[in-house]
Amino acid sequence: MNTSRVAITGATGYLGSVLSDHFSSRGDEVVALTRRPPERAVSDWRHFELGRPVGGTIFQDVNTVIHAAWALSGKDTSQLWRENVIGSRRLIEAAVTAGVQKVVFVSSMSAYFGTRQTYGLMKLAVERTALDLGCAVVRPGLVYGESPGGMAGTLRKISRLPLWPRFKSAKLFLAHEDDVAQAIARVVEHYDELSGEVMGLANPQSVDLPSILAGLSPEHKRRLSLPVPAVPVMATLRLLEGAGVPFPFRSDSLLGLIESADLLPGQERLVQQGVEFRSLGGAVRD
Amino acid sequence: MDIVIVGSGPSAAASALALERVREATITVLDLGTQLESGRQAALTAMANTSPDRWRAEDLDLVSSVPKANSFGRIPTKQIYGSNFVFENSGQLDDVDADGEANRLVVSGAYGGFSNTWGAQLMPYSTGTFRTWPISRQNLEPHYREILRQIPYSGESDDLEETFPLMGTPDHLPKVTHRTSSVLQRYERRRIAVRRHGVTVGHARLALNGSACRRLGLCMTGCPDQLIYSASQSFDQLRARKRVDYRSGMRVDRIEEDAAGRVSVHATEVSTGQRRAFSADRVLIGAGAIGTTRIVAGSLGLTDRSIMLAESIQFMTPFLSRRPVPELTQDGEFTLNQFNLFVTFDSDGKEAALVHCYPYNDIMLASLPGFLTSGPLSAVTRTGLRRLTVGLGYLPSWASPPVELRIGRAKADDSLPPIQVTSGENEATKPMLNRVIQQLRRCGRALDLYPIPGQTKLSGPAKSYHYGGSFPMQAKPFGEFSSDLLGRVGPWRNVHLVDASVFPTVAATTFTLTIMANAHRIATEALRGS
Numbered sequence: 137m138n139t140s141r142v143a144i145t146g147a148t149g150y151l152g153s154v155l156s157d158h159f160s161s162r163g164d165e166v167v168a169l170t171r172r173p174p175e176r177a178v179s180d181w182r183h184f185e186l187g188r189p190v191g192g193t194i195f196q197d198v199n200t201v202i203h204a205a206w207a208l209s210g211k212d213t214s215q216l217w218r219e220n221v222i223g224s225r226r227l228i229e230a231a232v233t234a235g236v237q238k239v240v241f242v243s244s245m246s247a248y249f250g251t252r253q254t255y256g257l258m259k260l261a262v263e264r265t266a267l268d269l270g271c272a273v274v275r276p277g278l279v280y281g282e283s284p285g286g287m288a289g290t291l292r293k294i295s296r297l298p299l300w301p302r303f304k305s306a307k308l309f310l311a312h313e314d315d316v317a318q319a320i321a322r323v324v325e326h327y328d329e330l331s332g333e334v335m336g337l338a339n340p341q342s343v344d345l346p347s348i349l350a351g352l353s354p355e356h357k358r359r360l361s362l363p364v365p366a367v368p369v370m371a372t373l374r375l376l377e378g379a380g381v382p383f384p385f386r387s388d389s390l391l392g393l394i395e396s397a398d399l400l401p402g403q404e405r406l407v408q409q410g411v412e413f414r415s416l417g418g419a420v421r422d
Numbered sequence: 423m424d425i426v427i428v429g430s431g432p433s434a435a436a437s438a439l440a441l442e443r444v445r446e447a448t449i450t451v452l453d454l455g456t457q458l459e460s461g462r463q464a465a466l467t468a469m470a471n472t473s474p475d476r477w478r479a480e481d482l483d484l485v486s487s488v489p490k491a492n493s494f495g496r497i498p499t500k501q502i503y504g505s506n507f508v509f510e511n512s513g514q515l516d517d518v519d520a521d522g523e524a525n526r527l528v529v530s531g532a533y534g535g536f537s538n539t540w541g542a543q544l545m546p547y548s549t550g551t552f553r554t555w556p557i558s559r560q561n562l563e564p565h566y567r568e569i570l571r572q573i574p575y576s577g578e579s580d581d582l583e584e585t586f587p588l589m590g591t592p593d594h595l596p597k598v599t600h601r602t603s604s605v606l607q608r609y610e611r612r613r614i615a616v617r618r619h620g621v622t623v624g625h626a627r628l629a630l631n632g633s634a635c636r637r638l639g640l641c642m643t644g645c646p647d648q649l650i651y652s653a654s655q656s657f658d659q660l661r662a663r664k665r666v667d668y669r670s671g672m673r674v675d676r677i678e679e680d681a682a683g684r685v686s687v688h689a690t691e692v693s694t695g696q697r698r699a700f701s702a703d704r705v706l707i708g709a710g711a712i713g714t715t716r717i718v719a720g721s722l723g724l725t726d727r728s729i730m731l732a733e734s735i736q737f738m739t740p741f742l743s744r745r746p747v748p749e750l751t752q753d754g755e756f757t758l759n760q761f762n763l764f765v766t767f768d769s770d771g772k773e774a775a776l777v778h779c780y781p782y783n784d785i786m787l788a789s790l791p792g793f794l795t796s797g798p799l800s801a802v803t804r805t806g807l808r809r810l811t812v813g814l815g816y817l818p819s820w821a822s823p824p825v826e827l828r829i830g831r832a833k834a835d836d837s838l839p840p841i842q843v844t845s846g847e848n849e850a851t852k853p854m855l856n857r858v859i860q861q862l863r864r865c866g867r868a869l870d871l872y873p874i875p876g877q878t879k880l881s882g883p884a885k886s887y888h889y890g891g892s893f894p895m896q897a898k899p900f901g902e903f904s905s906d907l908l909g910r911v912g913p914w915r916n917v918h919l920v921d922a923s924v925f926p927t928v929a930a931t932t933f934t935l936t937i938m939a940n941a942h943r944i945a946t947e948a949l950r951g952s
Binding site for chain 1: 559585587610613618769770771
């Protein structure tokens with residue numbers, strides 16, 4: 137395996153940190169492209185803020201860019217679109233123009249054609265640019281680990297409740313953080329064969345919400361779950377958001393949960409490269 | 423090396439631009455070359471050098487007259503500078519016939535071809551379109567960029583870039599109208615609600631010198647400052663640089679290639695009827711898809727049969743808005759297409775339709791019957807027009823009826839075979855059109871742009887002018903009606919078809935830039951191989 141200089145946007149976020157550690161442990165030089173210097177050890181840090189003009193020197197001596205940064209909340213949708221979609225487009229274009237050999241865009245399983253989710257629509261818009269420019273696109277499923285962030289982190293908190301919600305249609309593809317990091321490293325290694333492709337990074341068996349909560353709970357044990365109608369919950373969340381009431385779970389996240397993708401793209405290509413994802417099921421006790 | 427280019431439309435111009443820097447190439451262009459009448463040209467010249475308040479009324483009337491509609495709700499054939507010279511028969515329409523509603527005016531003899539009257543839309547094809555092509559967008563990208571560098575290009579950065587990258591640095595568009603501005607602002611605020619229905623909204627991208635635009639309101643009848651690109655402008659420049667020998671008044675009838683690969687082009691000098699022959703090392707035919715098909719079919723004996731052409735069928739769909747624009751006038755505006763509604767049913771822009779939206783212009787008024795525009799109903803009509811946007815949309819060729827071209831046997835040696843344009847059938851057309859309108863209707867509230875129920879009308883066969891594919895490019899050409907990646911139809915080795923006749927499909931999205939890029943590619947690669 138040849139080592140390389142890998143720049144990671146969002147290297148201080150949940151998945152970005154996992155990737156940063158993984159590539160460092162392989163012996164690659166990791167360049168963190170973030171707003172603030174990361175606390176964990178990296179080879180280099182360069183200032184980058186998604187949605188701001190991309191400096192001409194941030195790709196100097198970099199041969200791989202993994203774009204994992206994403207602004208999630210706290211702003212209106214137009215601003216989020218400008219930061220995330222336009223910002224990502226400018227970043228990817230700048231990387232390609234600067235001669236970076238490998239660009240991997242970390243999308244999401246929420247980004248499927250037909251999604252109604254804001255987050256998924258934004259990721260899908262960036263995917264188009266990335267694919268047009270010949271980059272590789274990966275769509276991790278729900279990423280979990282010992283201390284998960286993002287949606288898995290929120291679900292882990294919910295798993296501590298005495299009674300769990302159960303949405304009929306909520307089924308997700310899951311991926312352990314280490315498997316995701318290894319898969320992305322494999323995509324980088326086999327970039328010539330995998331660029332221009334969309335690859336879902338997750339175990340091919342989708343999992344329902346009670347099983348996900350059981351798998352993420354500290355004791356890995358099922359609790360009593362109650363069927364909940366999604367529509368009134370969605371309406372309530374939207375009302376709270378409209379009134380500016382802070383709430384840890386957004387209506388858009390709920391939409392991603394109840395209207396999730398039912399296909400995992402690019403599986404054959406990953407299997408050919410020996411990429412596998414462990415299942416969550418083994419961790420669950422009834 | 424002697425090169426002959428047939429035609430002077432966009433594909434011919436792009437080929438010539440590609441060959442311009444090849445020092446050893448001697449380029450002769452054979453063209454019918456019909457031009458705007460001298461009186462209109464003189465009026466234009468006078469207006470271009472004068473401020474609008476000093477224009478002579480008779481000059482303005484002469485070059486801005488509006489064509490009359492043949493029937494209610496139908497868009498009349500577009501004139502330019504009050505003239506029909508683009509559609510005039512200079513010999514190219516002899517023995518061309520059409521059935522029913524099919525378009526007979528399918529070959530232009532004008533200097534610059536149909537680009538004299540086009541909508542000036544400039545976007546590349548989506549990557550998805552190339553899924554069924556033997557070349558990729560990546561192959562074409564350097565040629566797209568080169569064409570966009572060489573012709574006027576105005577546009578803006580917006581969401582359409584996701585599928586249609588700008589591929590260069592366009593000039594800014596002139597200030598858009600009140601309606602366009604309102605729709606774009608609403609889209610900015612309600613983007614997610616619109617995108618959920620597979621609809622993307624963005625500015626028009628135009629072959630227009632935007633920064634020089636005086637917003638004279640005359641785009642649709644012909645810009646007095648000639649800021650809208652016509653392929654004739656490229657030839658004017660090439661002729662001024664003495665890089666092409668332009669021969670007008672020539673109708674090319676037949677082409678033959680001998681065993682040694684030397685090509686003879688047989689033409690008729692239309693003013694005298696005399697036959698002329700030109701010898702060349704290579705010939706590039708860019709006479710427009712049907713014009714080229716006719717020349718090739720006659721030359722190779724592919725007569726007494728039908729050829730199916732792929733057409734991206736056009737439809738007209740009017741929209742109404744709840745909020746009217748403050749004023750009903752085209753004065754002080756630019757009136758070309760201003761924004762586009764891109765409706766897609768997949769993620770890479772193949773299964774898609776594109777609707778070009780036009781703000782008010784006087785042609786809309788002229789297309790209405792007299793009782794609506796004068797008399798007691800005129801006030802009501804004007805109220806309606808203040809809420810009206812006209813969309814000209816296109817479906818992809820695989821969801822459009824094909825155009826059948828029946829090719830007969832030439833009546834005399836060295837003359838073009840007769841052709842008849844006929845409509846084909848495609849069961850996918852109405853379902854796709856209904857889906858497109860349904861998605862647009864769902865965005866009506868967000869954009870304040872509601873398609874008027876029951877008023878969407880499909881144009882007749884070959885009326886979109888977005889047709890081609892009689893000799894589609896194939897990696898391994900098979901059969902008489904195919905060409906290789908350099909647009910060569912067997913057994914020819916040094917004759918290249920450079921227009922849409924070699925397109926494997928015709929997407930719903932803008933057409934001419936891809937024609938030009940592909941012609942540029944073919945010319946570049948053909949000469950590289952010489």
